[in-house]
Amino acid sequence: MADTEKDKTPAPEHVANSDPHPTVTLDLNTTATLVTVIEIPDDALPVRLGRFELRQVVGQGGFGTVYRAYDTQLDREVAVKIPRRGALETADQVKRFLREARSGGKLNHPNVCPIHDVGELHGNHYIVMGFIEGVPLSKLVSQDNPLDPRMAARIVLKLTAALTEAHERGIVHRDLKPSNIMMDEKRREPVILDFGLARSYIREAYETQSGHVLGTPGYMSPEQARGATSEVGPKSDLYSLGVILYELIAGRPPFCGSTPEVFAQILTTEPEPPTRYQPQLDRTISAISLKAMAKNPTQRYATMREFGDALRAYLRAGSAAGQSGLGLPAVAAAAAATARRQPPPPAPPAATPAPGIPDDKIEFACPKCGLPVRTPLACAGKKGKCPSCEAIVLIPKATAGPRNLRAGASTPSGGEPPRIEFACPHCGNLVRTPPGAAGKKGRCPSCSQVVMIPSASTS
16 A cells, blocks of 8 residues: 555545655566556546445555555445556466465554455456555655654654564565555554565575565665575564664665665665764664664664664653653743743752652762752662663662752751752753752753753852
8 A cells, every 4th residue: 555656646645655765676587477457547537446446546656556445345445556567477476466465464453554355356466455544654754854753762662563463473564664654644653554565484484586676775674685585584674664763863764875876875884873964862762773773683673572672761761851860850841941041049948848859759960971860769779770871870878857858968057958050051941950960961851952060050
């Protein structure tokens, strides 16, 4: 359904499965035989194909034409893909088409487009899939408008779950790309389309198909680009999904150029970090995408599940940092916007709880990065991970006095050392941090920009 190159009719954008990156199929050992191909002029629609009424062309691509259709027997909208002339010229190609359609039909996951049927009419084959109403992921990102990294991580995390199920069933996609992923308009979920190039790698692990390169150049793994068919497996999908994550956060794919240039870069050139194009990006999400894209499959994540675990940890760490580790609590950050550039309040007396810190929490400066960390009082004396730099640190014990005094802080005259408060030079919002962070760099909780922490409070 998603192997499309461009819309032929002025279909509404929210149902157009256009594909700016057509699938390339290089077959060096094909012996052509004559096969009848359905020719349907655009102005002839609607047309009946068995029980299906073809109503609208939603796109064309390297494999064939995709139609929005109506199933008269089951009373539902579907997508019908009909191979183009030359796509199925030999008995082996037809056999592979049917086998791969059946493989995709085994999948039942909310983030995978279902395959309902595969059929033949007067010698012409077709495949029937669920019709996903939405926009392809390729239309949601550009270099001027990359996705928020946390949103990108959540989307890709959903895809790792779907591909985990496919891989555990012995099915690999082999042609993952943003245009093969639709954002379902109703469910607001990413849906992987077109397992039409999938294959059962368990059954075919020892079959040889020399001379074939299947996939889309910019998203191919190095083993696909080399034509090493026997090496193409789950880690090839993992690589392609890493490229998709890279593109979502960087606004552009890692390798660009003509098809030969892209092939050469995939095989010989290490990608620039996404931060090269989006300097404000968190280095953690950048590193996750690069690990998934390692040229050596053994250096990638071991499985899609492990890839998903890395994304889940990134999202958890970001949530914890938003709540506790970057100066102001998440709720207080909004209030700080109204107090920008105001003089800091006087330090509270020892008997008064520290502002914004619950009495069952302790706060201390991370000895590695200097940023504040807040953790439950019960964790005192144990080891934990800093939400900012992810270093494993020993959580100090709280000092005597009110339970929410900063851990390890000296308190002159029984009072609490004043926190450093200053206006962020980028957004103007108030930033509050422990005195131990003075002279170090930190991240503003409001705009996430890295700033130099002054040695004393400023108005």
